[in-house]
Amino acid sequence: RWSLAIHGGAGTLSRDAMTPEKEAEYEAMLQTALDAGAKVLADGGDAMDAVKAAVIIMEDSPLFNAGKGAVLTWDGDAELDASIMDGRDRSAGAIAGVRTVKNPILLADRVRTDSPHVMLVGEGAEQFALEKGFAVTPQSYFITPMRLDALERMKAKQLSALDVDLKFG
Amino acid sequence: TVGAVALDQKGNMAAATSTGGMTGKRWGRVGDAPVIGAGTYADNRACAVSATGWGEYFLRVGVAHEICARLRGVKEFNALTAESDGAAALQPEEAEYIADSVMADVKDLGGDGGVILVTPEGHAVFSFNTTGMYRGRATSDGVNEVAIFGSEDKVSSTP
Numbered sequence: 001r002w003s004l005a006i007h008g009g010a011g012t013l014s015r016d017a018m019t020p021e022k023e024a025e026y027e028a029m030l031q032t033a034l035d036a037g038a039k040v041l042a043d044g045g046d047a048m049d050a051v052k053a054a055v056i057i058m059e060d061s062p063l064f065n066a067g068k069g070a071v072l073t074w075d076g077d078a079e080l081d082a083s084i085m086d087g088r089d090r091s092a093g094a095i096a097g098v099r100t101v102k103n104p105i106l107l108a109d110r111v112r113t114d115s116p117h118v119m120l121v122g123e124g125a126e127q128f129a130l131e132k133g134f135a136v137t138p139q140s141y142f143i144t145p146m147r148l149d150a151l152e153r154m155k156a157k158q159l160s161a162l163d164v165d166l167k168f169g
Numbered sequence: 170t171v172g173a174v175a176l177d178q179k180g181n182m183a184a185a186t187s188t189g190g191m192t193g194k195r196w197g198r199v200g201d202a203p204v205i206g207a208g209t210y211a212d213n214r215a216c217a218v219s220a221t222g223w224g225e226y227f228l229r230v231g232v233a234h235e236i237c238a239r240l241r242g243v244k245e246f247n248a249l250t251a252e253s254d255g256a257a258a259l260q261p262e263e264a265e266y267i268a269d270s271v272m273a274d275v276k277d278l279g280g281d282g283g284v285i286l287v288t289p290e291g292h293a294v295f296s297f298n299t300t301g302m303y304r305g306r307a308t309s310d311g312v313n314e315v316a317i318f319g320s321e322d323k324v325s326s327t328p
Contacts, residue, residue: 008303058171070189081203087182087211
């Protein structure tokens with residue numbers, strides 16, 4: 001018996017803002033990611049490989065807030081975080097604030113398997129990525145017009161950077 | 170944010186989450202996804218969880234680990250009582266109740282978002298307190314579905 005669930009984020013669009021075409025586009029990409037993970041599991045593969053297969057497809061799609069198409073920081077950069085955990089032995093890997101790795105989930109997994117640590121951040125994580133053979137991906141790959149527009153709309157509300165960070169406890 | 174959780178045919182589970190965070194973030198802000206225990210957790214004894222939403226609230230609640238810990242407690246209790254009533258296996262309603270309960274805790278603090286989880290029994294569960302969540306699930310029992318909107322009317326500003 002096998003089982004798989006995926007998500008591509010929550011709440012970016014209200015019902016009113018979602019067109020039938022856009023909804024179909026999201027559903028098709030979700031189905032593609034679901035199928036990729038399900039195939040691994042149906043063929044007898046590992047859960048770890050299944051979750052990576054599904055997440056990579058969504059990281060590579062500009063529709064979702066991860067990898068290509070990630071939202072932008074106040075300074076207009078893509079700054080990526082990812083984590084992965086294996087239920088067999090509770091081994092875990094995580095990265096944060098990475099700007100040059102195309103598929104952050106794969107780097108998180110290398111932290112899990114090839115480092116003595118659980119979480120690496122920023123330049124250190126990127127140095128680790130280089131040492132493990134990850135290609136340096138330019139920022140232009142990640143930045144999409146949709147996310148640039150979103151950042152511009154936010155700034156047009158005359159928010160300050162401080163306003164953006166006020167919250168949450 | 171994107172994520173996936175899986176149970177394979179050998180009974181092993183895994184969870185993965187990846188995100189760009191929130192629009193306009195600065196100061197090296199880190200949300201829920203890269204923090205093991207808040208947005209991602211997997212334990213063969215309990216479940217695998219991946220989350221999306223206002224990360225700071227997920228950090229404060231420790232959402233992913235909290236769900237797994239509660240499920241593990243239920244399973245251990247069921248195992249203890251199984252000899253008398255034969256009900257060791259986790260029921261999907263129990264997993265849904267626990268996921269909803271933890272997400273209600275997030276909501277009470279002012280946060281929103283959602284989680285996906287799978288259990289050792291093969292249940293694939295969603296729980297979210299936003300208008301919708303981009304989501305999908307497939308199982309060896311023939312489930313194959315994707316969806317976006319739910320029945321609640323609250324709109325999140327979470328990217």
